[in-house]
Amino acid sequence: MADIIKITDRISYIKATEKPLSADVGIIEGDESVWIFDVGADESVPISLNKISKPKNAVISHFHPDHMRNLEHVDLNEIYLGANTFKYAKRGTVVDKDVFIDDGITIHIFPLPSSHAKGSLGMEIGDYAFLGDATYSTMKQGKVCYNASVLKEEIAVLKNLSAKFFLISHDEKFIRPKEEIIEELEEIYKKRDPKESYICI
Ligand SMILES: [Zn+2]
Structure with a gap:
C-alpha cells in the first residue's frame, strides 16, 4: 500500500x-x-485508492504511462482527460475548456498548454493547483527545449489561476509557490530567439 x-x-x-x-x-x-x-503506474497506488469507499473520479494530466498506467486498476466513475490522452485511454470525458464542478469544494479542471505533452490538463482546488508534468520541457536532439508560443500561452494560463501553490509532479519539493514557477518559466521565455519556434537550453 x-x-x-x-x-x-x-x-x-x-x-x-x-x-x-x-x-x-x-x-x-x-x-x-x-x-x-x-x-x-506503481502497483501499490490502486490498492490504496480502492480502499477509499466514496465514489471516485479521475483527472489525467497527460498520456504518459507514469501518469495513467493504473487506469484499469482503479475503480472509477468518471475519467476526465484531454483529447490527446483520450487516444491512449480510449474512454472518459474530453476536457477542452475550463470545467468547474461543485462538490462541496470547487473542482476546476483546465486545459494547460505544455511543451512536455500535448493535451495536458491541470486541476485547481482553492489554493492548490495540480499541474502534472506540464511545466517541463520536451527533448529535441538530446536538448531540453520549450515551444516558445506554447510556453507563452502556458504562462498566461498559470498567471490566471488563483491558486497560491503549484503541485509539480516528480519534483522533490512537489508543493511550490506559484510565483517561483512563473518566474522560472518567464526566465526561459526570455531566452527565446524570435526567429526560432523552440527555445533550447
Ligand atoms: Zn511524469
Whole structure:
C-alpha cells in the first residue's frame, strides 16, 4: 500500500516513485466523490485508492504511462482527460475548456498548454493547483527545449489561476509557490530567439 500524505483537510497525495516511474497522485475529498489527479503506474497506488469507499473520479494530466498506467486498476466513475490522452485511454470525458464542478469544494479542471505533452490538463482546488508534468520541457536532439508560443500561452494560463501553490509532479519539493514557477518559466521565455519556434537550453 502507498502512503497517503495530507496537505489540507481535503487535499492529500501519494508521492511519486522512480522505480517504477510513477507520478504523484492527488487525492481530493469532495462531499460526494473523491477526485484523483493522475493514477500513477506503481502497483501499490490502486490498492490504496480502492480502499477509499466514496465514489471516485479521475483527472489525467497527460498520456504518459507514469501518469495513467493504473487506469484499469482503479475503480472509477468518471475519467476526465484531454483529447490527446483520450487516444491512449480510449474512454472518459474530453476536457477542452475550463470545467468547474461543485462538490462541496470547487473542482476546476483546465486545459494547460505544455511543451512536455500535448493535451495536458491541470486541476485547481482553492489554493492548490495540480499541474502534472506540464511545466517541463520536451527533448529535441538530446536538448531540453520549450515551444516558445506554447510556453507563452502556458504562462498566461498559470498567471490566471488563483491558486497560491503549484503541485509539480516528480519534483522533490512537489508543493511550490506559484510565483517561483512563473518566474522560472518567464526566465526561459526570455531566452527565446524570435526567429526560432523552440527555445533550447
Ligand atoms: Zn511524469
